Each structure stands twice: as structure tokens, then as C-alpha cells.
Amino acid sequence: xxGPPIDMKWLCYIVIIMCLRCEAANKPxxxxxxxxWGIAKAGEPNTLSPLxxxxxxxxxxxHATLRRKQRRLARxxxxxxxxxxxxxxxxxxxxxHQFKYRRWNCSTRNFLRGKNMxxxxxxxxxxxxxxxxxxxxxxxxxxxxxxxxEGAIESCTCDYSHVDRAPHRSRAATAANVRVWKxxxxxxxxxxxxxxxxxxxxxxxxGKTLREKMNLHNNEAGRxxxxxxxxxxxxxxxxxxxxxxxxxxxxxxxxxxVGDALKDRFDGASRVMMxxxxxxxxxxxxxxxxxxxxxxxxxxxxxxxxxxxxxTPGVKDLVYLESSPGFCEKNPRLGIPGTHGRTCNDxxxxxxxCDLMCCGRGYRTETMFVVERCNCTFHWCCDVKCKLCxxxxxxxxxx
Amino acid sequence: xxxxxxxxxxxxxxxxxxTLLLLCQVICFLIGGLVAPMxxxxxxxxxxxxxxxxxxxxxxxxxxxxxxxxxxxxxxLGETHHDLSxxxxxxxxxxxxxxxxxxxxxxxxxxxxxxxxxxxxRYHSQMEVKPRSTVTIDARLAYRxxxxxxxxxxxxxxxxxxxxxxxxxxxKSEEYLYNCSTIPLFELGSLYHDYYxxxxxxxxxxxxxxxxxxxxxxxxxxxxxxxxxxxxVWLSLKTAFFxxxxxxxxxxxxxxxxxxxxxxxxxxxxxSLGISLCLLNAPxxxxxxxxxxxxxxxxxxxxxxxxxxxxxxxxxIFAGEHMLIQDTSSQSSLKQYWRHLSAVAMGCVxxxxxxxxxxxxxxxxxxxxxxVTDLGTNLALTFxxxxxxxxxxxxxxxxxxxxxxxxxxSHKRQALPTMCSVRRLHYEGIIYRFKFLMLATLLCAALTVxxxxxxxxxxxxxxxxxxxxxxxxxAFFTGVYGMWNIYIFSLLVLYAPSHKRWPVNENTSDTQxxxxxxxxSPIPERSEISSLTSFIxxxxxx
Numbered sequence: 001x002x003g004p005p006i007d008m009k010w011l012c013y014i015v016i017i018m019c020l021r022c023e024a025a026n027k028p029x030x031x032x033x034x035x036x037w038g039i040a041k042a043g044e045p046n047t048l049s050p051l052x053x054x055x056x057x058x059x060x061x062x063h064a065t066l067r068r069k070q071r072r073l074a075r076x077x078x079x080x081x082x083x084x085x086x087x088x089x090x091x092x093x094x095x096x097h098q099f100k101y102r103r104w105n106c107s108t109r110n111f112l113r114g115k116n117m118x119x120x121x122x123x124x125x126x127x128x129x130x131x132x133x134x135x136x137x138x139x140x141x142x143x144x145x146x147x148x149x150e151g152a153i154e155s156c157t158c159d160y161s162h163v164d165r166a167p168h169r170s171r172a173a174t175a176a177n178v179r180v181w182k183x184x185x186x187x188x189x190x191x192x193x194x195x196x197x198x199x200x201x202x203x204x205x206x207g208k209t210l211r212e213k214m215n216l217h218n219n220e221a222g223r224x225x226x227x228x229x230x231x232x233x234x235x236x237x238x239x240x241x242x243x244x245x246x247x248x249x250x251x252x253x254x255x256x257x258v259g260d261a262l263k264d265r266f267d268g269a270s271r272v273m274m275x276x277x278x279x280x281x282x283x284x285x286x287x288x289x290x291x292x293x294x295x296x297x298x299x300x301x302x303x304x305x306x307x308x309x310x311x312t313p314g315v316k317d318l319v320y321l322e323s324s325p326g327f328c329e330k331n332p333r334l335g336i337p338g339t340h341g342r343t344c345n346d347x348x349x350x351x352x353x354c355d356l357m358c359c360g361r362g363y364r365t366e367t368m369f370v371v372e373r374c375n376c377t378f379h380w381c382c383d384v385k386c387k388l389c390x391x392x393x394x395x396x397x398x399x
Numbered sequence: 400x401x402x403x404x405x406x407x408x409x410x411x412x413x414x415x416x417x418t419l420l421l422l423c424q425v426i427c428f429l430i431g432g433l434v435a436p437m438x439x440x441x442x443x444x445x446x447x448x449x450x451x452x453x454x455x456x457x458x459x460x461x462x463x464x465x466x467x468x469x470x471x472x473x474x475x476l477g478e479t480h481h482d483l484s485x486x487x488x489x490x491x492x493x494x495x496x497x498x499x500x501x502x503x504x505x506x507x508x509x510x511x512x513x514x515x516x517x518x519x520x521r522y523h524s525q526m527e528v529k530p531r532s533t534v535t536i537d538a539r540l541a542y543r544x545x546x547x548x549x550x551x552x553x554x555x556x557x558x559x560x561x562x563x564x565x566x567x568x569x570x571k572s573e574e575y576l577y578n579c580s581t582i583p584l585f586e587l588g589s590l591y592h593d594y595y596x597x598x599x600x601x602x603x604x605x606x607x608x609x610x611x612x613x614x615x616x617x618x619x620x621x622x623x624x625x626x627x628x629x630x631x632v633w634l635s636l637k638t639a640f641f642x643x644x645x646x647x648x649x650x651x652x653x654x655x656x657x658x659x660x661x662x663x664x665x666x667x668x669x670x671s672l673g674i675s676l677c678l679l680n681a682p683x684x685x686x687x688x689x690x691x692x693x694x695x696x697x698x699x700x701x702x703x704x705x706x707x708x709x710x711x712x713x714x715x716i717f718a719g720e721h722m723l724i725q726d727t728s729s730q731s732s733l734k735q736y737w738r739h740l741s742a743v744a745m746g747c748v749x750x751x752x753x754x755x756x757x758x759x760x761x762x763x764x765x766x767x768x769x770x771v772t773d774l775g776t777n778l779a780l781t782f783x784x785x786x787x788x789x790x791x792x793x794x795x796x797x798x799x800x801x802x803x804x805x806x807x808x809s810h811k812r813q814a815l816p817t818m819c820s821v822r823r824l825h826y827e828g829i830i831y832r833f834k835f836l837m838l839a840t841l842l843c844a845a846l847t848v849x850x851x852x853x854x855x856x857x858x859x860x861x862x863x864x865x866x867x868x869x870x871x872x873x874a875f876f877t878g879v880y881g882m883w884n885i886y887i888f889s890l891l892v893l894y895a896p897s898h899k900r901w902p903v904n905e906n907t908s909d910t911q912x913x914x915x916x917x918x919x920s921p922i923p924e925r926s927e928i929s930s931l932t933s934f935i936x937x938x939x940x941x
Contacts, residue, residue: 097574149619150445151466154497177499182506183628185440186498233581235515235623237439239703240754244851245876247623249441251517254576376525380485380601380609386525 034215035065036200037117037136039081040088040108069203073196079153080144084200087143091136092117094259098266101352103327103339103359104128119335125211125321130218131266134318137201138222138258145193145226145252157195158186187249190230194223207298210321214272217319220299224316225261229253262318269318271306328359342398358398366395405835405893406828416892420885427636427881432874435632439623440509446490446599446618448474456486456600459554462541463491464596466502467549476616485603490618492597504545504593507688508627511696512590514597516582519617520566522575528566532611536560537600538584538766542592552596558766559602560584564612577613581621585765586758588693590624629873634682636877640884641680647891648673654895664731665720668713669894675709676887678702693765697758701751708747710883711793714840715739718800721833722807739796746789753782804833836890843886850875 066074074081095106106128108117116122122129148156158181180186201219205212230250238244303319305312313319325331330338344354344363354363370393373386405413449463449471463471471491474480494512495503505512516536520528537559541552562584566577585597599618601609652670655662662670679702687695716736733740753769756779760767769775808830815823854875 146445149443149496150447151493151496154466154502155500156496156498158498177501178503181495181498181503182508183626183631184436185442185509185624185626186503187441187443189443233515233517233621235513235581235583235621237513237586237623239700240750241757245438246855247439247441249443249621251443251619254519256575374525376523380603380612380615 034116034122034133034136034204036067036070036084037088037092037132038065039085040092040117067203070200073200077153077155077196079147080155080196083143083147083153084140086147087139087141088136090143090255091139094139094255095132095135097256098131098259098263101345101350101357103351103357104324104336105342106132107337109335121325121334121336124325124334125214126324127266127269127318127320128324130214130269130318130320131262133215133218134222134225134262134265135259136222137197137219138226138262139255140201141190141193141197141223141226142252142255142258143193144196145189148189148192149252153192156189156192158188158191189252190227190250194227197223202298205298207301210273213301213303214319214321216299216301217303217313221265221316221318222258222262225258225265226253228316229257229261265316265318269320270310270313271323272303272313272319272321273306326359328361339398344396344398346396354396354398361399363396363398366397368393368395402825402828402897403832403894404897405832407897408893416889420889423885424878424882427885428874428878430632430636431877432869432871434628435870435873435877436626436628437870438626438629438873438876440626441621441623442494442496443619443621444492444494444496446492446620447471448476449489449491450474450483451487451489459539459557462539462550462552462596463489463598464493464552465491466493466497469550485601485609488600490599492599492620494595494597494620494622505590505595505624506627507590508630509590510625510630510684510687512585512587512595513623514584514586515621515623516562516584517619517621518564518566518579518582518612518615519619520577520579520613521616522568522571522573522577523614524571524573526613528564528577528613529611530565532564533561533771534564534582534612535602535604535608536562536584536766537602539598540585540765541596541598543594543596545593555592555595556765558764560766560768561771562768563771566613576616583768583770584620586696586761587765588696588758588762589687589691591687591691630684632873632877633880634684636880637680637682637684640881641677641682644673644677644680644884644888644891647888648677651891651895658896664716664733665894666896668709668716669891672709672713672887673891675706676884679706680884693762697754697762700754700758704747704750704754708743711743712736712740714797715743715793715800717833717836718797718804721804721829722800739793739800742789742793742796746786746793749782749785749789753779753786756782801837808833832894835893839886839889843882846882847879850879 063071074084092106092108099106104121106118109119118132122132144153147153158177197219202216205215205219207213207216230253232248233251234246234248236243236246238246303313325334325336327336328339330336330340339357339359342357344357345352346354346363346365349355351357369390371388371390373384374389374391376384376386379385408416447463447465449465450473451461451463452472453461455461465471465473471489474483474488476488495505497503518534537557539557540555542555543552562582564579564582566579568575568577597620601612601615603609648670651673655666683698684695686692716733719736719739720731756775757767757769760769769779811826811830815826818826854872
């Protein structure tokens with residue numbers, strides 16, 4: 001008879017603890033939609049199980065960073081997690097390539113639970129954050145589309161231009177799918193990547209606050225760049241191979257060109273603020289029931305430029321809310337490592353030049369002998385034959 | 400004295416007929432636009448890099464694929480592997496790609512499969528791609544049918560092929576990709592099996608083989624197949640047109656046999672035009688649903704070529720027969736037109752030879768391409784240029800003849816009021832007939848060309864309304880196909896000999912006309928020669 005009350009007590013205790021933990025987990029509110037970025041680390045070979053291709057062995061710590069909806073998506077689309085991981089690590093690599101010679105060089109931390117991979121910079125709504133959101137969203141779009149083309153994800157959808165049909169997962173729908181494929185074919189790769197990225201990447205962003213709107217806009221911009229960088233290819237196959245019958249398709253761009261395009265947008269990003277009419281809205285709507293913004297309307301908002309003389313940002317433009325912090329000095333509060341010890345180019349007058357990179361602190365010049373691979377010849381498939389050259393190199397390092 | 404139906408048809412009847420035919424035309428267009436899907440479907444497949452661990456590399460019973468039981472061990476080409484050689488790397492393409500959680504299979508309604516290769520080559524300052532380098536591909540194609548176990552792939556065909564690689568790059572910087580042109584890889588004339596598997600190796604058998612292709616990252620294959628729905632709509636159109644044209648041909652030939660004279664050249668030409676259209680219409684594609692017929696692509700080309708050849712010859716001869724000046728000596732025959740027709744014949748023969756060289760050899764080896772070797776390219780170009788020149792010569796000829804006919808017509812027009820009523824009626828009939836055909840032909844040709852250009856300019860779908868989606872490409876194909884069927888149908892109907900007698904001269908008051916009529920009384924005796932030639936001859940005697 002003494003059992004149940006104790007059980008009840010325990011239960012209450014557990015519930016209370018869980019609630020407290022929930023509170024704690026929700027603390028970093030602003031960047032919480034981007035916690036999945038940590039999956040990039042899971043894509044590294046040592047945590048990937050080599051035995052079963054397509055099935056990702058997920059570090060529980062990484063898995064814990066995914067939101068419930070993201071986990072559901074991963075469960076429903078086998079193989080998609082590997083693609084997302086690949087997309088995220090591709091995005092990190094691309095970001096580091098694009099920002100190689102800038103004060104902020106897109107450095108990542110070792111993955112720690114509950115912290116963002118790119119550091120606390122993500123908490124600020126600055127340009128750099130805008131780029132991070134855009135490039136990661138683009139990475140997922142690209143990688144998922146690619147995996148669809150490889151056939152690694154079997155649940156990729158078709159773009160039935162002539163049949164308007166809601167996606168159902170029933171036996172009848174399966175038969176209908178086969179019929180539709182035999183009737184009108186199915187050729188879409190980017191469509192699923194785009195839609196999946198919206199579902200997966202935008203999960204945490206409900207589009208209520210200005211910061212969430214900024215994230216949504218930048219995520220969408222990243223996806224749009226993947227879509228618009230696609231190139232059309234055609235093949236004539238009419239009578240005797242003439243162009244009386246011509247079929248065209250879109251080719252997925254290289255991720256590098258997406259990164260280049262996004263970097264251009266980064267340089268011309270626009271600072272925005274909420275349109276006057278909408279600023280008051282969240283405050284007034286102070287009712288208890290969480291007001292769900294319908295999904296369709298989530299992307300239908302217009303941000304106003306901070307400077308009224310500038311034109312309103314387009315879908316492909318990156319937007320930010322506040323000016324970037326200085327990246328010169330170490331700032332533990334924002335997780336900025338500073339430019340101490342970075343190499344710079346003393347002849348350049350650009351951002352990679354020693355004057356700008358070292359923020360006027362001056363730099364140290366060293367001459368060293370480096371042994372490098374040179375005069376390489378590539379032999380298909382996997383063999384690169386190089387000579388080792390000893391070259392003298394002058395290296396400048398910021399103080 | 401008989402003429403053709405078109406001369407004797409009343410304006411009202413003609414209007415009704417033309418309206419009906421136009422209605423058919425619109426229906427054909429709309430069937431293509433609203434019912435049929437896109438003519439062809441593409442799937443772009445990224446090659447899975449598989450590791451070939453077997454010792455014997457020439458074993459064609461060993462296949463590499465990435466889905467299903469026994470799938471291969473994958474390799475990431477981004478990293479360096481010192482333990483691998485080029486012989487251990489296989490790019491696997493399993494088609495069709497699964498969608499919606501469902502493993503699709505090809506249907507025989509999808510008719511044919513064309514594969515195009517695309518290489519992603521990364522720039523590396525030390526291993527640039529040479530401007531005109533060749534890539535050697537060891538390609539093997541296997542098939543499997545529904546119900547077979549996952550690993551039971553059977554060899555379909557295998558070949559070692561050379562292809563030219565055209566790559567350029569805008570930003571010469573590390574890790575940027577080259578812009579490489581697409582490479583045609585294979586053409587299957589029949590899609591008989593359910594699943595296909597392509598395994599590609601890039602062998603290095605000699606020291607200079609596959610060395611200048613740069614740092615290859617990925618291989619993409621785009622496969623194009625005809626859409627099942629399009630085939631169904633297309634075949635239904637054919638099945639509908641085929642008996643119609645046969646019926647009208649039988650009727651036409653009966654009509655001619657009811658006459659006491661032998662059929663003249665123009666009627667023979669009309670008949671052969673009808674027959675070639677029947678050949679084009681014959682829905683023999685139904686056989687592909689049951690049998691494996693890889694020669695269908697080639698046969699389709701030949702049937703189309705035959706139809707064009709007869710149509711072009713018909714226009715020439717039609718213009719020639721309406722020249723209104725003709726030597727009286729002989730009944731006109733095909734021999735008279737040998738100079739004109741030789742252009743058509745030459746064009747057709749050169750295209751035929753080209754097609755046999757490309758698609759004919761592809762029957763034996765689907766990976767074959769004539770464009771790879773220099774000799775082949777020159778040969779192909781020669782035939783295509785020959786065909787182009789003959790087409791040019793043909794159209795010059797045709798324009799010249801049409802111009803001459805118009806000159807004669809205007810010349811005869813001036814003389815028209817002085818002629819007797821019977822002859823005037825005949826000449827007017829000839830002129831009317833010629834102008835009608837000219838108008839119809841120009842209209843059809845113009846519509847075809849405009850439709851084609853519109854299709855090229857505006858890619859993809861056309862939207863007239865938010866609710867109606869028109870599949871323009873399919874609409875263009877079915878529309879044009881229907882149009883030429885209707886064109887020939889109406890030619891057969893309207894240019895068949897008429898039963899009607901010439902209207903008895905209404906205005907016989909003119910005595911001069913009367914006398915002239917008496918003078919030409921012998922004509923009605925030999926009356927049933929085609930009206931035009933007989934009267935032209937008389938005119939020249941005049």
C-alpha cells in the first residue's frame with residue numbers, strides 16, 4: 001500500500017526536473033533554430049559507420065540537438081540525415097573558404113552540447129550570422145537534391161506539373177504514384193531539396209519576431225541561390241538526332257558557385273527593420289494560446305530597409321539587423337577569437353592585407369623553409385604523383 | 400467533262416468542310432495540350448562510386464549498384480586513396496531513380512532511352528584539362544526485370560568508347576569546377592526491360608589513356624525517355640488517323656478507276672502521298688509492348704523521311720503540272736521531273752546514309768557515336784551538308800516554279816475575257832485549284848514554323864489562365880501531326896475527280912464564244928483527260 005504515493009512523488013519530481021531542463025535548454029533563444037548545425041560534425045568520417053551506407057550512426061549528443069520535428073523528418077526519410085550532415089559540413093567548408101582572408105574566418109568550435117557550433121556570434125543578428133544561415137540552408141538544399149539524384153533517399157518527391165495531388169502515404173497513393181510516373185514521368189531533384197530544407201532548416205523559426213523573420217529570409221535566400229544557379233542543359237533527339245525534339249533539364253550547380261553568389265550578397269547585404277505596422281503586433285497579441293502562424297504565410301512578409309533611401313531587399317538578398325561586432329580583439333562574451341596569430345598578406349590593400357587584418361597592431365614577419373608538394377601529375381583515379389619542393393616562404397603573422 | 404471536286408464544290412459546302420477540318424485541327428492541338436504530358440522525361444542520376452574488389456576485372460557477370468541487396472561498397476573520391484587504382488573504381492547508375500518511397504520501373508510505353516554523360520572536373524593548377532582531350536569509357540549496360548532478385552543483372556551490351564571532352568573554366572582557381580559540355584553516351588531504341596544498370600569505368604590501358612581529363616569528381620548521367628502518357632496519346636492519334644486515311648485512299652482510287660482514262664501523274668502522286676502517310680500513321684508501336692524491337696527509332700526516321708520525300712516531290716510536281724505551258728508531245732510522267740526530283744532524292748539519300756551510320760550501327764552497339772572520330776565527323780558533316788544543300792536547291796526550284804506559275808496565271812488572266820465560257824471556266828478552275836493549294840500549304844508550313852519557333856523561344860509551359868495549364872510542346876507535336884494528316888486528307892478529298900458535269904454555259908449569248916465552242920468540239924470527245932493538261936495543250940495549239 002505504500003507503493004503508489006512514493007511513485008507519485010517520484011513522478012512529480014521527474015516532471016519538475018524535466019521542466020527545469022526544458023527551461024535550461026530553451027535558454028539560448030535566438031539561435032535555437034540553428035542547433036542542428038552541429039550535425040556537420042557528425043558527418044565526419046570517424047562518427048560515420050562505414051558498414052551500412054546511408055544509415056547514419058548518430059552520436060546521441062548530436063541527435064539531441066535536433067528538434068522533435070527534425071527527428072521525425074529524419075525518421076520518415078531514411079538516408080536524409082547523412083545528406084543533411086554532408087550539406088552542413090559542405091556549408092562549413094564553403095564558409096571557411098569564402099572567409100579565408102577576412103577578420104572573421106568562420107571558425108568553428110569543437111562541438112559542445114547546447115552551444116552553437118559557430119560560437120555566440122550567432123546570437124547577434126549581424127551580417128556574418130545572415131551568411132551562416134543562408135549557406136547552411138543552401139548546403140542542405142544542395143546535398144539533399146544531390147542525394148536524390150544518387151538515389152540515396154528513396155522518398156524524394158516528384159514535381160508533377162500536370163497532376164495536383166497531395167502527398168499521401170497510403171497503398172492507393174503508391175499505386176497512383178506508379179501510374180503518374182508511367183504517364184508523365186518524374187524528373188525533379190531540386191524541388192524536394194528545396195521543400196525539405198524549408199521543413200528541416202526552418203523548423204525553429206516561426207517568423208514571429210524580427211530575428212526569426214531575418215533567419216527565415218536568409219534561409220530562403222540560400223535556397224533560392226541554389227535554385228537560380230542551376231544551369232540548363234539540352235539534348236536534341238528528333239528525327240536523325242535533329243532538334244525537332246529537344247529535351248532540357250536543369251543541372252545542379254557546384255556548391256562553390258552558390259558560395260560565391262552568397263558571398264556577393266554578403267558584401268551587399270541590407271540592414272532591415274520591421275515594417276511599422278507589424279512592430280506592435282506581437283506585443284498586443286498577448287493571449288495565452290500560442291498563435292500559430294500558418295505555414296504558407298510564414299514566408300510572406302516584407303522587410304523594410306533600415307535606411308529608407310535603400311530599396312527593399314529581394315528574395316536573394318541577405319538581410320541583417322545590427323552592425324557586426326569588431327572581430328579584431330578576443331571577445332569571450334561573443335565567442336570571437338580575435339585576429340591574433342592570423343597570417344596576412346603585406347602587399348594587399350584589401351581585407352587580407354596586414355593593415356586591416358591585424359587592426360593596426362602590426363605584424364611579425366618570418367622567413368621559413370616549407371616543404372611543399374609541387375609539379376603534381378594526376379593519374380586517374382586516385383593517384384597524385386608530386387615532387388616535394390623546398391621553398392622559401394615569407395610569412396606575416398598578426399601580433 | 401469532269402474537273403476535280405474542289406472546282407465544283409459550292410462555297411457553302413467548302414466552308415462547312417473547311418470548318419470541320421479546322422475543328423479537327425483544334426481538337427488535335429488541345430488533346431496534346433491538355434491530355435498529354437511532356438513528350439519526354441529526364442532523370443539526372445549521380446553516379447555512385449563503387450569499389451571493385453574482384454580480381455578479374457573483365458567479368459561481366461559482376462555488377463555494381465547502390466540499391467537493393469548486394470549493393471556495392473562506396474568510395475569517396477574527394478579523399479586520396481593509395482590502395483586503389485583506376486581499375487577498382489566503378490561508377491554505377493541504377494535507373495530509374497526511386498521516388499516517393501517507391502522503386503519505379505520502366506514501362507514499355509516509355510519507348511526509348513537516351514543517355515547523356517556529364518563530367519564534373521575540378522580545376523587543379525597542376526592538372527589542367529587539355530582543350531581537346533578524349534576520355535575513354537568502358538561502359539556496360541545490364542538489365543533486370545520485375546520479380547528478379549536484386550542481384551540478378553544480365554548483360555545487355557558492353558563497349559569501350561572514346562568521347563571528346565570539351566571543358567572550359569571562367570575562374571581558374573583551385574577547387575572550381577570546369578564547365579564541361581554534355582557527352583552523348585547511348586541510345587536504346589526500345590525500353591523492353593524494367594530496370595537498367597550502367598557501370599562505367601575509366602580504364603588506363605595505355606600510358607596516355609585518360610590522363611588529360613583532370614581531377615574527376617563526379618559523373619552524372621541524364622537519361623531521357625519518352626513519357627508513357629505521350630506515347631498513349633500519340634498512338635491513339637495514329638490509330639484514329641490510320642483508318643481514316645486508308646478509307647479516303649480507297650475512295651479516291653475508286654473514283655479514279657471509275658473514269659475511262661488512266662490516272663494522270665498528279666493523281667498518282669496524290670496516291671503515293673496518301674500511302675506514305677499511311678506508312679507513317681501505321682501504329683506499329685503497339686508491337687513494342689510485346690516484343691523487343693530496338694530498330695523502332697531507325698524505322699521511325701525512315702518512315703518520316705519517306706513521308707517528307709513524297710510531300711516535297713508532290714509540291715514540285717503540283718507546281719509543274721499547273722505551269723499552263725506544256726509541250727503537247729507526251730502525257731507528263733515522272734521522267735520529266737528528274738532534274739527537280741533529284742534534289743529531293745539526293746537530300747533523302749544522304750540523310751538516310753547518315754541515319755544508317757548513326758542509328759543503324761547503334762542497333763548493334765547502343766554506345767556508338769559517329770561524331771567521335773575525325774573521319775566519322777567529316778563523313779557525317781558531309782552528308783548533312785549535302786542534305787542541306789539539296790534542301791536549299793529544292794526550295795529554290797520550288798520558288799522558281801511557283802513564281803513561274805503565278806506569272807503564267809497573270810498572263811492567262813488577261814486573256815481570260817476573250818475566251819469562250821467553257822475554256823474560261825477551266826482556266827479559272829485551274830487557277831482556283833492552284834491558289835487553294837498554295838494557300839493551304841503556306842498556311843500549314845507557316846503554322847509549323849511559327850509553332851516550332853514559339854516552342855524554342857518559350858521553354859516549358861504556357862499559361863493562358865491560372866487554371867488551365869497547357870503543355871505546349873506536346874500540343875505542338877500533336878497539332879502539327881494532325882495538321883499534316885488533315886492537309887493530306889483534304890487534298891485527297893478535294894482533288895479527286897468530280898462526277899459533276901461542267902455547268903452548261905449560262906451566258907451563251909455571245910456568238911463568238913459559241914462559235915469557239917463549236918470549233919473546239921473535239922475536246923469533249925476525249926474529255927476525261929485531266930482538265931488542266933488537256934486545256935493547256937489546246938491553249939498552246941491556239
